[in-house]
Amino acid sequence: MKQKSFLGRFRDSQVFWPLMAWIIILLFDAIVEPSFFKIGIMPDPVYGNHLYGNIIDIFNNGAPLMLVAIGMTLVIATGGVDLSVGAVIAISAAMGAVLINPVLGNTLISNAVSAANKTNTPLPLIVLADLAAGTICGLWNGYLVSRGRIQPMVATLILMVAGRGIAQLITNGQIMTIYYTPYYWFGNGFILGLPVSIYIVTLVLILGWVLVRKTSIGLFIESVGINARSAYYSGINEKNVKLLAYAFCGFCGAIAGLLLSSYVHSADGNNNGLYYELDAILSVVLGGTLMTGGRFSMLASAIGAVVIWTFTVTVYSLGVPANALLAAKAVLVLVVILLYSDYTRRLINRLFERRGSKHDTAS
Amino acid sequence: MIQQAKLIFWRFGAQLIAFAVFLLIYFIGGRLYPDMQKAQVFFNFFINDASLLLVSIGMTLVILTGGIDLSVGGVIALISTASAALLRSGVSPYIVLPLMIVMGIALGTLMGWIIQVLKVQPFIATLMGLYLARGLAYIISLTSVTIKDKFYMKLALTPIYIPFIPKAYVYPTTLVGPIMLLVAIYLLFFTRFGRTVYAIGSNEQSALLMGLPVRRTKILVYAFSGLCSALGGIVFSISLLAGYGQFATGMELDSIASVVIGGTALTGGVGNVIGTLFGVLIHSTIVSILQFNGTLSSWWTRIGVGVLTLVAIGVQSVVYIRRKRS
Numbered sequence: 001m002k003q004k005s006f007l008g009r010f011r012d013s014q015v016f017w018p019l020m021a022w023i024i025i026l027l028f029d030a031i032v033e034p035s036f037f038k039i040g041i042m043p044d045p046v047y048g049n050h051l052y053g054n055i056i057d058i059f060n061n062g063a064p065l066m067l068v069a070i071g072m073t074l075v076i077a078t079g080g081v082d083l084s085v086g087a088v089i090a091i092s093a094a095m096g097a098v099l100i101n102p103v104l105g106n107t108l109i110s111n112a113v114s115a116a117n118k119t120n121t122p123l124p125l126i127v128l129a130d131l132a133a134g135t136i137c138g139l140w141n142g143y144l145v146s147r148g149r150i151q152p153m154v155a156t157l158i159l160m161v162a163g164r165g166i167a168q169l170i171t172n173g174q175i176m177t178i179y180y181t182p183y184y185w186f187g188n189g190f191i192l193g194l195p196v197s198i199y200i201v202t203l204v205l206i207l208g209w210v211l212v213r214k215t216s217i218g219l220f221i222e223s224v225g226i227n228a229r230s231a232y233y234s235g236i237n238e239k240n241v242k243l244l245a246y247a248f249c250g251f252c253g254a255i256a257g258l259l260l261s262s263y264v265h266s267a268d269g270n271n272n273g274l275y276y277e278l279d280a281i282l283s284v285v286l287g288g289t290l291m292t293g294g295r296f297s298m299l300a301s302a303i304g305a306v307v308i309w310t311f312t313v314t315v316y317s318l319g320v321p322a323n324a325l326l327a328a329k330a331v332l333v334l335v336v337i338l339l340y341s342d343y344t345r346r347l348i349n350r351l352f353e354r355r356g357s358k359h360d361t362a363s
Numbered sequence: 364m365i366q367q368a369k370l371i372f373w374r375f376g377a378q379l380i381a382f383a384v385f386l387l388i389y390f391i392g393g394r395l396y397p398d399m400q401k402a403q404v405f406f407n408f409f410i411n412d413a414s415l416l417l418v419s420i421g422m423t424l425v426i427l428t429g430g431i432d433l434s435v436g437g438v439i440a441l442i443s444t445a446s447a448a449l450l451r452s453g454v455s456p457y458i459v460l461p462l463m464i465v466m467g468i469a470l471g472t473l474m475g476w477i478i479q480v481l482k483v484q485p486f487i488a489t490l491m492g493l494y495l496a497r498g499l500a501y502i503i504s505l506t507s508v509t510i511k512d513k514f515y516m517k518l519a520l521t522p523i524y525i526p527f528i529p530k531a532y533v534y535p536t537t538l539v540g541p542i543m544l545l546v547a548i549y550l551l552f553f554t555r556f557g558r559t560v561y562a563i564g565s566n567e568q569s570a571l572l573m574g575l576p577v578r579r580t581k582i583l584v585y586a587f588s589g590l591c592s593a594l595g596g597i598v599f600s601i602s603l604l605a606g607y608g609q610f611a612t613g614m615e616l617d618s619i620a621s622v623v624i625g626g627t628a629l630t631g632g633v634g635n636v637i638g639t640l641f642g643v644l645i646h647s648t649i650v651s652i653l654q655f656n657g658t659l660s661s662w663w664t665r666i667g668v669g670v671l672t673l674v675a676i677g678v679q680s681v682v683y684i685r686r687k688r689s
Contacts, residue, residue, distance in 0.1 A: 157619060157672065164665055324498055327502055330491050330492075
């Protein structure tokens with residue numbers, strides 16, 4: 001057996017298709033609007049000099065979606081789905097905003113106090129509380145799915161409906177503005193000229209990769225997704241594997257909520273992370289992970305999220321109003337559906353195989 | 364005799380429980396706020412949640428086949444905006460109304476075709492429908508469009524008095540929901556189409572092997588849901604006399620929750636539309652208790668519906684476990 005060439009292995013990997021989609025969109029941009037790729041250096045009095053441009057923006061603004069997509073990949077790989085990530089984002093954002101509010105624990109409430117650039121809670125504690133809130137939401141979902149034996153779509157629907165109510169309960173129904181500037185750093189800060197959010201996504205991706213590929217957990221997740229019962233009979237604790245996947249998804253949702261509330265300096269229980277669950281599922285599907293579970297790739301899902309955001313920025317730069325973006329997205333979904341349907345797949349594979357067949361006969 | 368009663372209980376157990384929960388909440392509301400005992404409050408449930416009832420009926424049929432329809436809220440927004448824009452430009456309402464219904468059915472059929480022929484998950488295909496419908500609504504108009512048509516005004520403002528009950532009335536549009544409910548009951552219980560829907564929901568593979576028209580039925584079910592959403596959109600635009608792309612955000616969630624509370628299993632094959640009626644009524648009772656209270660905030664609706672969904676699912680799983688054992 002001859003080892004497949006690098007190109008062949010690359011084509012078989014899950015990253016190939018979303019990467020192709022990304023390149024096609026970028027090519028379109030290159031033809032229609034060459035200034036799309038312009039990257040400049042912006043002097044910034046607060047965070048120092050940093051890079052700016054559409055590509056940087058895509059990665060910076062797309063970071064929350066990439067995070068959610070990474071978490072969602074594990075859940076979908078176990079054969080489930082998590083509809084509650086949007087609500088988890090809202091809960092985590094609300095948690096942060098409430099804890100930061102300097103009114104907390106202050107007897108004298110005045111506008112000067114509540115709008116002051118200070119907080120009574122240390123920042124690490126705020127971040128920890130954010131992450132804990134999201135992880136607890138994920139554990140709740142995981143518990144319902146694994147122990148309660150409820151279908152994933154129904155179990156997470158409960159939190160999807162109730163979660164935004166809980167977020168509003170936390171903030172008492174108000175849109176809370178955050179005045180504490182160190183909190184802004186997560187969404188607006190820069191390290192070595194690149195946005196902090198890019199580093200956070202990379203960190204989570206590496207963490208997930210180590211967790212999944214350097215231990216046997218990834219294998220467990222895939223086997224549970226392919227056939228939960230046979231996984232159980234071969235001695236895998238299928239319940240805990242599912243619990244872990246949902247908890248990780250909640251954790252990723254919490255980081256996304258932290259970033260989103262940091263971008264806009266506020267927390268809004270109704271609109272934080274609206275439709276994120278749908279976009280995240282779309283990213284995962286774009287990344288080539290099947291909704292029925294099994295083989296998965298977190299990197300491919302993250303690239304899927306980048307594709308969605310590149311598409312969004314492209315549509316904006318063409319001058320389409322923000323609200324009509326939804327129709328453009330529908331067209332994107334339709335193209336994805338057509339591309340991933342069996343018929344088109346067969347057609348494209350046949351095109352590739354005609355060229356690849358020579359290699360096989362020669363070896 | 365007892366055997367028969369038991370059989371009926373296990374068959375309609377979830378629906379009976381939904382009915383009992385509705386009565387319980389309604390009586391609690393009546394005890395807390397004596398004004399809620401008025402007959403008109405009960406009819407207001409149907410007036411206020413007319414479009415939710417309509418989309419939930421379509422949703423029930425889709426869920427019975429084991430699918431899901433996320434596009435209902437978007438279709439309502441699209442239908443309301445499109446009809447408002449057409450009426451503004453002077454098209455007769457007698458042309459607009461059938462056109463809107465055809466549009467809803469066409470959208471539903473398109474989604475059903477994508478699901479069935481391209482073998483796409485219902486979740487993804489109807490998600491595309493949601494994006495498409497809402498996006499089109501915004502393309503038609505970015506702002507709210509008011510309706511000033513005389514026929515629409517007349518429909519919106521003529522009360523129909525209920526016989527035998529003094530001072531109780533509904534609007535003509537309110538009657539559309541109950542009529543569609545009767546149609547759905549007829550379709551589900553008395554036609555071959557209804558039997559096929561249940562068969563597909565229980566086991567699609569066996570239904571196919573039995574020679575049932577699986578493909579046609581599944582597409583028809585989505586078309587029916589599109590019809591219900593279109594009617595819901597028309598009712599919505601008549602009651603508010605406006606059309607806007609942001610109408611009915613999140614209605615797909617309320618609708619799915621109502622269907623589940625009404626005892627329909629999301630796996631398909633179990634449940635019926637009568638339970639859905641009680642699911643919708645429970646939703647409107649919670650909303651009206653919050654309105655009577657006045658101090659409770661609107662987010663308690665969401666939390667309440669979430670908790671009830673959890674309870675309904677718990678009851679369902681208990682009932683199914685029992686049934687499997689017996």
